[in-house]
Amino acid sequence: MSSAAPLDVDLALVGGGGAASLLLAALDRHGVRDLRIAVVDPVHRRGQDRTWAFWGPPGGDLEPMLSARWDRVEVIGRSGPRVLELAPLRYAMLRSGPVYERAAEAERRLGVTRIVSPVGALDDDGHRVLVRGADNTPLVRASWALDSRPRRPDRPGRTNWLQHFRGWWVAADAPMFDPDRAVLMDFRTPQPARGLSFGYVLPVDSRYALIEYTEFSARPLADGEYDAALGAYRDLLGLDPAGFTVREVENGVIPMTDGPFRRRPSPRVVRLGTAGGATRPSTGFTFAAMHRQADQVARSLAAGGPPVPAPAYPRRHLWMDAVALRALDRGLVDGPGFFERLFDRNPAERVLRFLDGATTPAEDLAVMSSTRLVPMATAAAGDTLGRLRATRTVPPPGAGDRPPG
Numbered sequence: 001m002s003s004a005a006p007l008d009v010d011l012a013l014v015g016g017g018g019a020a021s022l023l024l025a026a027l028d029r030h031g032v033r034d035l036r037i038a039v040v041d042p043v044h045r046r047g048q049d050r051t052w053a054f055w056g057p058p059g060g061d062l063e064p065m066l067s068a069r070w071d072r073v074e075v076i077g078r079s080g081p082r083v084l085e086l087a088p089l090r091y092a093m094l095r096s097g098p099v100y101e102r103a104a105e106a107e108r109r110l111g112v113t114r115i116v117s118p119v120g121a122l123d124d125d126g127h128r129v130l131v132r133g134a135d136n137t138p139l140v141r142a143s144w145a146l147d148s149r150p151r152r153p154d155r156p157g158r159t160n161w162l163q164h165f166r167g168w169w170v171a172a173d174a175p176m177f178d179p180d181r182a183v184l185m186d187f188r189t190p191q192p193a194r195g196l197s198f199g200y201v202l203p204v205d206s207r208y209a210l211i212e213y214t215e216f217s218a219r220p221l222a223d224g225e226y227d228a229a230l231g232a233y234r235d236l237l238g239l240d241p242a243g244f245t246v247r248e249v250e251n252g253v254i255p256m257t258d259g260p261f262r263r264r265p266s267p268r269v270v271r272l273g274t275a276g277g278a279t280r281p282s283t284g285f286t287f288a289a290m291h292r293q294a295d296q297v298a299r300s301l302a303a304g305g306p307p308v309p310a311p312a313y314p315r316r317h318l319w320m321d322a323v324a325l326r327a328l329d330r331g332l333v334d335g336p337g338f339f340e341r342l343f344d345r346n347p348a349e350r351v352l353r354f355l356d357g358a359t360t361p362a363e364d365l366a367v368m369s370s371t372r373l374v375p376m377a378t379a380a381a382g383d384t385l386g387r388l389r390a391t392r393t394v395p396p397p398g399a400g401d402r403p404p405g
């Protein structure tokens with residue numbers, strides 16, 4: 001164990017992935033220059049390790065980094081495709097490479113210290129946080145620790161699903177894709193016994209696209225099953241495998257649960273990203289909330305305030321998601337039918353703003369009433385019962401404080 005004194009900083013970013021990278025860029029953008037910052041992560045993230053798709057208004061700091069953008073997307077159901085006009089929003093694709101590069105540039109300008117090491121415990125005495133290495137070595141002492149290490153929810157949810165997927169970046173020998181036709185969800189894939197699946201296609205140009213197979217369900221598939229599912233989806237799209245090369249493979253597992261992610265486990269520790277509840281339970285979409293929260297934290301720090309963002313989603317939306325997840329998991333509603341109905345009965349822009357947590361209660365009511373009433377009421381009653389039972393079994397303090405080992 002090293003006896004070196006810990007590095008003294010104002011801000012320790014524990015985990016340097018998506019949330020931390022967006023925050024570094026936001027701090028730079030907001031002109032924060034007088035903070036001592038350290039990033040501690042066993043991996044210095046660079047290059048293309050994931051692709052973020054998200055919606056939002058055009059413009060803003062991300063615009064120059066986007067690989068592609070679409071004003072309309074398709075949702076393909078069993079009854080055929082529907083085209084969703086997204087204006088005034090648009091769907092966008094951002095690859096991780098430019099985000100990590102932008103963060104590295106910000107790190108240089110902000111004079112950030114990088115510590116390439118895993119973090120173990122965070123000891124918060126209410127004034128300072130001691131960031132310890134995995135072997136308990138004190139690494140950093142910080143006024144605030146912003147922790148984005150992946151973790152489980154603080155207690156298991158009543159529904160614990162995953163969004164799990166594999167994508168192929170395919171390069172075709174001849175034009176194969178229409179760059180204006182992005183598919184958000186294609187439900188013609190075989191549906192799992194419990195859960196739902198869909199494919200999607202995000203074309204960057206006529207020869208280059210991301211094709212993905214996604215499931216929302218309780219357990220990931222075995223490796224070969226993803227390839228089989230993607231191969232079947234490729235065939236469904238009528239793409240000749242002899243006409244393209246798979247350039248990159250992208251895998252992911254994202255929590256979809258009503259289990260709580262505590263945002264502020266102690267006075268000077270703030271959780272960001274998926275660990276801080278930025279993942280929308282009903283969809284797995286996370287990026288827009290992380291981006292929003294990075295901006296809030298940077299704005300607050302630039303104004304001399306604390307680095308504490310607003311909750312990623314309103315409580316009522318988390319409740320609605322818990323009910324929807326329950327209805328899907330218990331088979332009370334048909335998965336593809338649930339999403340198709342949502343898009344059939346609402347303007348796409350309303351659904352997307354709802355998923356961002358930005359709709360008014362009146363709009364929420366409109367979204368809710370577009371779902372099937374009886375099964376959703378059954379799920380809501382089940383959720384209430386589950387909550388009542390949970391209040392009788394309160395977990396011990398500190399339960400779930402550590403990331404999964």
Ligand SMILES: Cc1cc2nc3c(=O)[nH]c(=O)nc-3n(C[C@H](O)[C@H](O)[C@H](O)COP(=O)(O)OP(=O)(O)OC[C@H]3O[C@@H](n4cnc5c(N)ncnc54)[C@H](O)[C@@H]3O)c2cc1C
Nearest residue numbers: 015017018019041050052053118119252273274285286287
């Ligand atoms: C392949 C993939 C594609 C995705 N696509 C989308 C998308 O299209 N749209 C969307 O909205 N969301 C998407 N997501 C979900 C979400 O946006 C990403 O997971 C995002 O990267 C989450 O950011 P984060 O900072 O919370 O976690 P991460 O980016 O995973 O960062 C966590 C960091 O913590 C570090 N770490 C781990 N253990 C320790 C430790 N002990 N000490 C210190 N550091 C540690 C890791 O090395 C990592 O760098 C995707 C996720 C994946 C995996």
